[in-house]
Amino acid sequence: MDNWTAALLTGVACIVGYLVVWVKKINSLRQAEEKIKRARNRRDKSLQRAEQAVLRYKQSLPTTDSALILKLSLSELTQQLKDGSLNPDNVLYSYMEKTLAVNQKLNCCTEILLESLDQLTTVGSNKDGLLYGVPVSIKENIAFKDHDCSCGVIINLDQPAEKDSVLVQVLKKQGAIPFVKTNLAQALTSYDCSNPIYGQTVNPHNPQKTPGGSSGGEGALIGGGGSLLGIGTDLGGSIRLPSSFCGICGFKPTAHRLSLQGFRSICRGQKSVSSSPGPMARDVDSLALCMQALLCDHMFSLDPTVPPLPFNMEIYRSSRPLRIGYLENDGYLQPSPSMVRGVREVKALLEQAGHTLVPYAPLKISQIVPELLITGVYADGATTLLQKLKGALLDPSLKRQVFIHSLPKWFKKILSFLLKPVSPRLSSNVSAICGVRSVSDLWKQHAAVEDYIQETIAHWRSCNIDVLLSPMIGPASRLLHADKVSTAVSCTMLYNLLKFPAGVVTVSTVTAKDEEELKHYKGCYQDSFDKSLKEAMTGGEGLPVAVQCVALPWQDELCLRFMKEVEQLVKESKK
Structure with a gap:
């Protein structure tokens, strides 16, 4: 074989290799787009069915004073539900209607949990629950049976949860009605609230501002009046930032005080910095009532790894x-x-x-x-994060972060050394992400x-x-x-x-x-x-x-x- 023929074959092999890679990339993007389309269709259908359900309810009971219900604090609402002056149907449909309106403005919901409408038929048997008849919103990464926990990452779509998370089970046991899942930052690693699946959520006080992240959908929905109690997660401020940005109250409990079973994370196994689930609400009494409801024998039984410490009302x-x-x-x-x-x-x-x-x-x-x-x-040098995002569409808020993480470790070390005289803080941070x-x-x-x-x-x-x-x-x-x-x-x-x-x-x-x-x-x-x-x-x-x-x-x-x-x-x- 002469040199010309060898060169020709090498060139053809390179072109074929390039085409194979290109076709794989096109197929991967097409699959990602199809997954996103299915997820958005599910969301749209749930919103449409919820709108229809609200309309039917309003036609059957036109005298319901939704505005009055929405003004009640959580303690006032629970009292009126217990004494019978309000029933769970009035409350759920009032909040569902408000949530639909808030979502149109803020894009804060990933799916209406239509199972909540079925739960209305059974919740009456649990009037002793501390949250009897209370509609509760939950962050998208919290497992609810038959629904995705994507964390805004395409690779996690079309993987519905097999069962409810422990906290969702406890909420239901206490009479609460989880009725909507809320938007979050892609991969839970941004102080914004946007991802390629469900889009950008905006702040209820100013649409040019972020609601914060990663529990930004919760912050926006509660701050906009569409929910009075929600559950978020917090690894680096992900409950507290949205609460601050959206003008509500939020609480990150002691690590491991509440069960994390059924909460999806991106970097599972990371132990240095602890994530905590926690409540978000309009006022502190609501946070305390939620903690009291969650810290019960049912949670301690479902998750024996959580210390059995009931809420101490005397201290509060x-x-x-x-x-x-x-x-x-x-x-x-x-x-x-x-x-x-x-x-x-x-x-x-x-x-x-x-x-x-x-x-x-x-x-x-x-x-x-x-x-x-x-x-x-x-x-791990962000290896786990990059694997989850490999080949996926990236949210703009993550692009710079992912680019830096993707640089070779040797290059980051050199970059850190060169930056030290001019920007010591940036230098030490670049060195730190090497792991x-x-x-x-x-x-x-x-x-x-x-x-x-x-x-x-x-x-x-x-x-x-x-x-x-x-x-x-x-x-x-x-x-x-x-x-x-x-x-x-x-x-x-x-x-x-x-x-x-x-x-x-x-x-x-x-x-x-x-x-x-x-x-x-x-x-x-x-x-x-x-x-x-x-x-x-x-x-x-x-x-x-x-x-x-x-x-x-x-x-x-x-x-x-x-x-x-x-x-x-x-x-x-x-x-």
Whole structure:
């Protein structure tokens, strides 16, 4: 065979190989598009059938005062359901109608759970349940029998859950009616709420802003009035951010206080930073009632790995004065002017109410973020995440993140070295996403997390504080800017690492003065992260402002009691 023939055959082989790869890619994209089309059809059919059901109900009972029902707090609603002045049919159809209207504006629902209409026929036998007749929304990654838990990732579509998650089973046992699944960030790894399957969810207060992520569908639906109680999940602020951005209350319990059985995650097996399911609602009493309902013998029986600790109502209702640590700036994330003002105003109210406020600062935060938080979440070098997203359509909010993760490890190490003199924070973060080198290094990382938890508890006790008042990231960032508020991990994911309970209470709104002061925002490092954060939060006048309340592990009731105190004092001050 002469050289020309060999070259020709080699060229033909290359062309054939290229064509095979190209055909495979085309087929993969076609299959993805077909999966998305089926998922959207399921959603559309559920919405249409729900609309028809609501219309039939309104025609049969035109006197139902839906507006009055929607105004009731959860405690008022449960009382009227129990005493019979309202029935579950009135309530479910009122909320379903409102949800359909909110979804048209915000695109926050992935599917109406039509089984809820059938549940109306059996729920009457469970009037003793703490949530009897209460419609509840659930995040899309929570298993509900015969429905997908995609996490916004195409590879997970067409895999309906075989049974309800433990928390859904407990909600039903307590008389609640799960009636809608809500949208989330693709792969649960963004502070936005968008994915290629169900699209972009927008903020109920401003459609140019994100509702936050990853539980953004819950935040938007509750903030828009379409639900009064929902269940989200939180790995790095995914309950607390949407609660802050949408002007509601949200609670991340102590890790493992509530069952995670039947909750789908993207990086299952990651142990350094703990995910927690938790409630989202309009007020703190609703969060407490939900926790009380979930922390029951039925959950402890279904999932024996959860410690059998019922909700301690005595602690929640306590009125003893507290020693409260307060934090304005952790040295990693400089809060926006509205965040600082929120903390200062609440601090003043707490002091006037007789509580003692003492300064507090988290330990070694600039070191902890890259070494424990980022390395912990991406210990595998993001391999698992990339496998889930391989060949899939990517949401715009993930493209930059996926591109960086996809770079060879050797290149990221060189990039980190070159960035060190000009951007130390970016350099350490790029190095951190390379992950760990060996199982031995992973064990060392886990040991370092355990040591940091103990050091933090010792520091907390040396300050002699009961709870902590901390800034909460806000206001809501602009759409497609969620990746620009990644420095928020220092004020949210920190408490997932520590396994501390943490909750968010809305206390104010952004003022014109806050906006003016934001123009002079510099940040702790004055780097690209700080510039991006300023850009993302600009234009927030009138949007909600929240604070974060934190307690030690297993002191969830004390954390909620502190949140309730903040909520009441803010309400009284507005009067």
